[in-house]
Amino acid sequence: MKIVLIGAGNAGFHLGCRLKECGEDILQVFSRNLLHAKELGEKIEARFIDDLDQTDRHADLYILAVHDDAIAEVAEKLATLGLREKFVVHTSGATPKTVFENTGLLRYGVFYPLQTFSKKRRPDFTQIPLCIDADLEADLEILRQLAQKISPNVFVINDEERAVLHVAAVFVNNFANHLFHAGHTILTSENLPFDLLLPLMRETVAKLEAGTPADMQTGPAIRGDEATIRRHLTYLKKFPQFAGLYRTLTESIRATGSE
Amino acid sequence: MKIVLIGAGNAGFHLGCRLKECGEDILQVFSRNLLHAKELGEKIEARFIDDLDQTDRHADLYILAVHDDAIAEVAEKLATLGLREKFVVHTSGATPKTVFENTGLLRYGVFYPLQTFSKKRRPDFTQIPLCIDADLEADLEILRQLAQKISPNVFVINDEERAVLHVAAVFVNNFANHLFHAGHTILTSENLPFDLLLPLMRETVAKLEAGTPADMQTGPAIRGDEATIRRHLTYLKKFPQFAGLYRTLTESIRATGSE
Numbered sequence: 322m323k324i325v326l327i328g329a330g331n332a333g334f335h336l337g338c339r340l341k342e343c344g345e346d347i348l349q350v351f352s353r354n355l356l357h358a359k360e361l362g363e364k365i366e367a368r369f370i371d372d373l374d375q376t377d378r379h380a381d382l383y384i385l386a387v388h389d390d391a392i393a394e395v396a397e398k399l400a401t402l403g404l405r406e407k408f409v410v411h412t413s414g415a416t417p418k419t420v421f422e423n424t425g426l427l428r429y430g431v432f433y434p435l436q437t438f439s440k441k442r443r444p445d446f447t448q449i450p451l452c453i454d455a456d457l458e459a460d461l462e463i464l465r466q467l468a469q470k471i472s473p474n475v476f477v478i479n480d481e482e483r484a485v486l487h488v489a490a491v492f493v494n495n496f497a498n499h500l501f502h503a504g505h506t507i508l509t510s511e512n513l514p515f516d517l518l519l520p521l522m523r524e525t526v527a528k529l530e531a532g533t534p535a536d537m538q539t540g541p542a543i544r545g546d547e548a549t550i551r552r553h554l555t556y557l558k559k560f561p562q563f564a565g566l567y568r569t570l571t572e573s574i575r576a577t578g579s580e
Numbered sequence: 581m582k583i584v585l586i587g588a589g590n591a592g593f594h595l596g597c598r599l600k601e602c603g604e605d606i607l608q609v610f611s612r613n614l615l616h617a618k619e620l621g622e623k624i625e626a627r628f629i630d631d632l633d634q635t636d637r638h639a640d641l642y643i644l645a646v647h648d649d650a651i652a653e654v655a656e657k658l659a660t661l662g663l664r665e666k667f668v669v670h671t672s673g674a675t676p677k678t679v680f681e682n683t684g685l686l687r688y689g690v691f692y693p694l695q696t697f698s699k700k701r702r703p704d705f706t707q708i709p710l711c712i713d714a715d716l717e718a719d720l721e722i723l724r725q726l727a728q729k730i731s732p733n734v735f736v737i738n739d740e741e742r743a744v745l746h747v748a749a750v751f752v753n754n755f756a757n758h759l760f761h762a763g764h765t766i767l768t769s770e771n772l773p774f775d776l777l778l779p780l781m782r783e784t785v786a787k788l789e790a791g792t793p794a795d796m797q798t799g800p801a802i803r804g805d806e807a808t809i810r811r812h813l814t815y816l817k818k819f820p821q822f823a824g825l826y827r828t829l830t831e832s833i834r835a836t837g838s839e
Contacts, residue, residue, distance in 0.1 A: 389808065415800070415808045435776060437783055437798055441790045448779045476776070485770045488812050489763040493777050494784045495799030496829040497756040502793035502836070504748040511744045517694060517735070518752050519788065520707045524696055525753045526781045531700045534761035539696055540754030541674070549648065549674045553747050562836045569828045570755040577821045
């Protein structure tokens with residue numbers, strides 16, 4: 322399939338590499354930052370541009386891996402370039418497919434890899450759920466076939482479901498990572514190596530293959546161990562920025578941990 | 581080494597199995613619940629008892645893998661049984677070594693595996709940091725040699741350091757698991773499979789091999805994406821038990837996420 326990739330950030334970069342690896346023909350990479358477009362373009366043998374007016378008109382699929390708030394604008398721009406009948410998808414978990422309504426485009430959908438991407442780390446796409454959606458059944462089939470080349474985990478997920486997934490992803494990724502940040506801050510401030518906690522963090526996730534998080538909850542909050550909680554809060558006077566978090570999470574575990 | 585294991589809960593069970601696997605001689609297993617003592621005892625070819633009066637007097641080491649608030653009581657009991665000069669350790673992250681002061685025991689220490697244990701899952705001890713401590717250098721050396729048989733990751737950690745590790749462990753394990761619980765509750769309530777989030781959760785931890793949590797933070801809170809945050813909070817009216825958590829964590833990421 323001939324693809325134009327618009328956006329060369331973390332998601333665009335890794336998606337572009339994976340599509341190329343799976344034998345797709347990336348005609349062109351766009352980024353507002355020409356150096357980013359060039360870096361990715363050279364890597365996946367695609368032309369690179371920083372001006373949407375130069376967008377190739379002959380692709381089968383246009384993938385918008387841009388910031389959420391740029392999706393509608395880029396879509397409108399593509400429509401004005403004579404690409405109204407081309408198939409355009411975005412890769413955002415937070416944005417409904419309806420963002421494309423009133424942009425002038427006639428065929429659109431979503432191609433959302435449910436993963437967190439960093440430029441430094443090469444993701445294993447075979448482990449990534451690909452959430453696809455499109456209005457037209459024929460377009461959905463195009464996405465399904467493309468997605469199945471990249472990952473065995475392909476799911477048709479509509480706007481409402483994707484919004485739910487995105488909220489849940491914020492809890493298990495952004496918020497969990499922030500707790501890791503708290504642990505990191507505390508340990509490094511005390512000259513203890515953060516690596517000491519990595520096996521515990523890995524196991525916290527790995528355990529969920531054997532049971533629900535509620536089954537797996539341990540620690541002072543769920544045990545109602547007031548003496549330990551008081552000792553921890555006394556200690557956290559050294560880290561007042563995390564004391565409120567400790568209180569809120571302890572209360573929440575008590576209230577909902579075993580519901 | 582001849583060992584008596586007091587406590588057959590999650591930590592005691594797996595520690596007992598690992599010690600046996602490494603060739604140690606577990607003379608006896610105690611549990612208040614005779615069935616638990618029997619289950620573990622039969623597994624690791626140890627006698628099993630539910631009465632501390634029957635504790636074997638001829639072990640080199642007595643490991644107390646009991647609840648935090650039972651440690652002092654069990655230690656006092658052992659002292660009254662004529663074991664004052666025996667080496668006794670507890671396995672708790674939350675309890676200082678000083679818990680043994682005034683129990684009548686003369687030689688004591690700590691043998692703390694920094695991990696979360698569930699009966700269902702067999703842990704990989706080679707991945708577990710073992711935090712050891714003892715007052716006497718000779719006793720510390722006994723623990724060091726024992727620990728090194730079980731895991732290559734052995735650290736001498738004093739009471740203060742262990743207290744810090746324990747607070748941090750609550751953040752990265754108990755609290756993170758609670759966020760996983762929130763994600764689980766939301767997805768299952770909406771008839772979406774929780775498994776969809778597992779690759780994301782694994783990657784959230786795996787990424788920390790490449791950078792700090794602060795480096796890796798993404799999402800609406802760190803981006804200051806108010807529109808998405810508002811949409812999420814509107815959605816969370818369906819899950820009021822988690823809305824406060826969302827607000828607190830979002831505020832905390834804004835305040836401290838990139839400090």
